[in-house]
Amino acid sequence: MHKVLIVDDESWVLESLKDLVDWARYGFEVAGQANNGADALEAMRKIRPDVVFTDIRMPEMSGLELIQRGRSVGFPVHFVVVSGYAEFAYAQKAMSYGAVAYCLKPFDEPEISGVLIKLGKLLDAAKGTADSPLVQLLEEPSEDARAKLQGELERIGIGDWATAGIVPVVSVGQGELSGLRGPSIRLKMGPSKTAYLLGAAKAEELASGWREQFPPDLSGIGIGAGITDLSEVRSAIAGADMLAHQFFLSGKRGVYEHRPYKENELNRRMSELSDAIGAAGMPAIDAAFRHIAELFREDALSIRHAFRVYNMTISFLFKLGQTEETLYSYEQLVQSFRDVFDMLGELQALVVRHCRGGETPPPETKNRTFNQILQYVTDHFREELSLQGLSEQFFMNPSYISQLFKKEVGETFVGYISQLRIAHACKLLDEEEHYSIHEIAEKIGYNDYFYFARLFKKMTGKTPTQYRGERK
Structure with missing residues (x-):
């Protein structure tokens, strides 16, 4: 269930909104309520809601200010503004601050239901990304991360994982896995790759169905080894990731499991x-x-x-x-x-x-051509770059370009790009709190979450989540 916090300085409004719709029908639960912006911020930190319904006009702190300050709580929140004031300026300002919807009092059940349907789609698409304990475990396999994942598994209904086991599944492609009803943990790992944790029995049942009718718009599904030790989750997902890409070798879309190599x-x-x-x-x-x-x-x-x-x-x-x-x-x-x-x-x-x-000629001292290459790489580091591509663009031997990078900037070609990308990732983690970590990885040119997290830790000494948390 997605958690909702309702904020309004009039108690009758709170009760009216709570009773208006069947929240559970749309996958939501009202987890808390507050009568002013200050209490709302405190409640947000305690219950970590997915959605906040807030009035605009409240004493001391307005709903618009709550939206602004709510962006710094350290986890993603969707805001819906509710007000008895129908002026367009309020709606416009609320949307500019990041609200996803604007609803008028008195409330209309079909309108609120429509907003919940929209929010459900948004939240399901982003489920398991920015604040998932699975993200933390993949970044840093600590006891704290394992404890959080264990709590999440039990909360969603996979309480028998320690005996029956959990199975990692990775899908590659733009489509979605079919039949995913019931408890599961989902983590978007890139624009076309998603990881799941399922109960062992459920994974076996679903895999059988996927073999009979392969989901559209997917290229491969990897079924990892079942595990009963959460310290093995990271390697198990990496194994499923490898299997999901087996279509690159076989030339066929399909479900792939481990075999001897x-x-x-x-x-x-x-x-x-x-x-x-x-x-x-x-x-x-x-x-x-x-x-x-x-x-x-x-x-x-x-x-x-x-x-x-x-x-x-x-x-x-x-x-x-x-x-x-x-x-x-x-x-x-x-x-x-x-x-x-x-x-x-x-x-x-x-x-x-x-x-x-x-033999490739030895590198020369800095020259105009290399300066042009360096400037091009600096301007386009977020894009796919390769020595071969630079070779064709600047009419130089790729090995020669590689040696020039090492000699002139003291870094390999890829090392130089990595420095630019990680520096920009740090900037985004500092300034763009509405981006999840995997979105930041994509924006700087990395479509593989595993690699980005590993490289970030190597170059900064911290995981992306730790880096962002220390700057709150």
């Missing part, structure tokens, strides 16, 4: 590829790529392995350091190539060009 075989083939690149041996390079492609055709690998193949190959060529500094998410891989075989073809062509092109 030929990890050692891939390691051997990557070692062969490294040796072949080092020796610039074309037959050996061709053989190594052919053997790796065979492993993918056998369904013996996952997208995590495709991710590794791409990043390690680029690392062999351009020596960019850690593999995840080249591609940082499954989404970026999926957006860059039609499927894993398209990726392998592009990689092989890149390796052949590199090996036939001879």
Whole structure:
């Protein structure tokens, strides 16, 4: 149930609004009421409502001021203004302050019901994002975060999780999972990726239905391993995330679960590829790529392995350091190539060009061209950028651009972009409280919540939630 706080300085108005509609029918409960703005702020901090219905004209603190000050409580709240004053100026000002609706007294049941339907859709779409204990557990697997998630599981009706288990499910695509009635925790992890926690029995039942009739507008559904230890939630969701992207390898939309992978075989083939690149041996390079492609055709690998193949190959060529500094998410891989075989073809062509092109000239001192590249990256850091794209735009060897970044700014290409993005994320966390953390990740160019939270912690020493909380 979504929590509602009603605020009005006239008690009869409070009771009238409480009794007017069947709140539970629309997924709401009146969790509290207040007679003035100061009490309302205190009540908001205690009960953490999803929605506040507030009068405009109240003594000491008006409803408009309450909306302004309510933005600093540290969690998302939707405001609905109710008033006996029909002047357009009040409605206009309330909307500019962030109110989602404006209702006139005396109340009209169909009007209030319509507002609740609208709010229900808004809240369901955002459920499990900004203030979910699951977000905190994914950012920082602390005892406090686990305790909060445990309380949430029990509150929504998954009280048997410690014995029956909970199952993480991740969906990829613009659509929604079908059949999700009953208790579940939902977390939007990007523009086209959502994670869920379900009871084990419910997850098995739903997975069977999804196999029979796959939900429209989805590409993949990953069913993670069932767990009874909340400290394993983070890794279990990461596993489901990996499985949800298996369509990139199979070429088919579907429901995917864990199976054994030929990890050692891939390691051997990557070692062969490294040796072949080092020796610039074309037959050996061709053989190594052919053997790796065979492993993918056998369904013996996952997208995590495709991710590794791409990043390690680029690392062999351009020596960019850690593999995840080249591609940082499954989404970026999926957006860059039609499927894993398209990726392998592009990689092989890149390796052949590199090996036939001879040695890359050493970096020079700063020049106009590099200054143009640097300015372009600084202006466009929120967008998808790559060494290959810069190479084509500025007619320079991508390896050469990489070396120039390291020499001239003391950072790798991706490291420089990361600094710009995290600095901007800090600014948004400080100034834009109405954005959830995953929305901020998207705005600075990261569609993968896992990667953004990990990188933010690495560069600032704090999780995004901790950073925002310390600045309240």
